[in-house]
Amino acid sequence: MSMTDKQALFTLSLIYTPGKAGIDSLMQKYNDPAKLMDTLQNQTDKDIPHSFSAAAKAFDYTLPEQIQSYCGERGIEIITRYDEDFPDELLEVDCPPMALYCLGDKKLLKERTSLTIVGSREATPYSIDVAKYFARTKARDGHTIISGFARGIDTAAHTGAIEAEGKTIAVLGCGIDYDYPRYSGDLKNSIVQNGAVISEYPPLEKPDREYFTIRNRMIAGLSKAVLVVQAGVHSGSINTASHAISQGKDVYCIPPANIFNDIYKGQSVLLRDGAIPAFEPHDIVL
Structure with a gap:
């Protein structure tokens, strides 16, 4: 063959x-x-x-043809490293993706001034407000907002961009058509209409803990800079920030709301290690 x-x-x-x-x-x-x-x-x-x-x-x-047929019916584009639509930035990440699945506006994947916003799934109301505020403001300024479609900060970032009638990209740790997080289909559809949903995994692939860690290199790689809103010391957000640093990207951080609370300890670590404090959206230069 x-x-x-x-x-x-x-x-x-x-x-x-x-x-x-x-x-x-x-x-x-x-x-x-x-x-x-x-x-x-x-x-x-x-x-x-x-x-x-x-x-x-x-x-x-026979599986590749089956998946290509499914994607064709659903309007999901398959973009390989050999396609001109493949973002150059992802060729520079650890173990670059061989193929991406994209539902929505694939042109956004090549934007050069996008901002990644990440943080805890168990975010406080204060952190949710901060994430939405920064996402709304930067989206209004014309910057695409990238996040990982998890509950908490990710959802706030996507929502803020949509509220501002801006653009946003969701990078999934499962297939595009798998219902995860559960009952979040409306938000996913809104992102498709206002940006793009992408994944390295076939459309119906179930999520896996390892998948979320693996996709973090792409969340960092697609953006000009990363903003961490709320993070514990051992968290996916810190992992994403580490990828950004290794890729030569700027890492911004919201100062911790409470230095005595472990849910903000990751921010303290990042700031101590040289992350740039962000008090207002205009502090972030893209």
């Missing part, structure tokens, strides 16, 4: 979980997805770990 490089790249994205250790090294070694696909199927390179070849041999090769 012969494939074009684009077909092979999409197939590889289904065989190996996004962020799979080792796959990016193989991509760099071969720089030819079709040749890599053939090598994996025929096990002609003894330096490739058996687990990689075994996964390729066991894969159901």
Whole structure:
């Protein structure tokens, strides 16, 4: 079975979980997805770990066509690294995505002055208000707001951008058509109408704790800067900020509302390590 490089790249994205250790090294070694696909199927390179070849041999090769058909019916675009619509910024993140699924305005993925806003799922009313305020203001200024579609700060960021009639992008840790968080379909539809919903995972893929950590590199990678609104020390927001720092992005932080409360400790750590304090939206330079 012969494939074009684009077909092979999409197939590889289904065989190996996004962020799979080792796959990016193989991509760099071969720089030819079709040749890599053939090598994996025929096990002609003894330096490739058996687990990689075994996964390729066991894969159901009717699945790519099934998913492409489903996406076509739903209006979900599949964007591979070989497409001109693929954002250059994501080529620079750790283990760049081989393919993205996008529902909405794919042009926003190439915006150069977007702002990522992240924070706790268990956000306080104060932090929710802050996230909405910053998102509304920066969206009115013409900046796309990026977040992860979780409850709490993420939802506030998306909502603030929509309230300002601005643009927003949701980066999911599951498939675009999977109902997660539960009963959040109305917000997802609003984001599609006012921006884009994207994922590395097939449309019906269930969420997984690991998926959320993996997608954080994209939440940081698509933006010019990251704003952390509320975060504990061991949180996804700190992970996103770490990716931003490694990518050379500015990290802004809302000063903690209470230095004695652990729910704000992550902000204290970021500020101590050099994050830029943000007291007002105009403090953030994009």
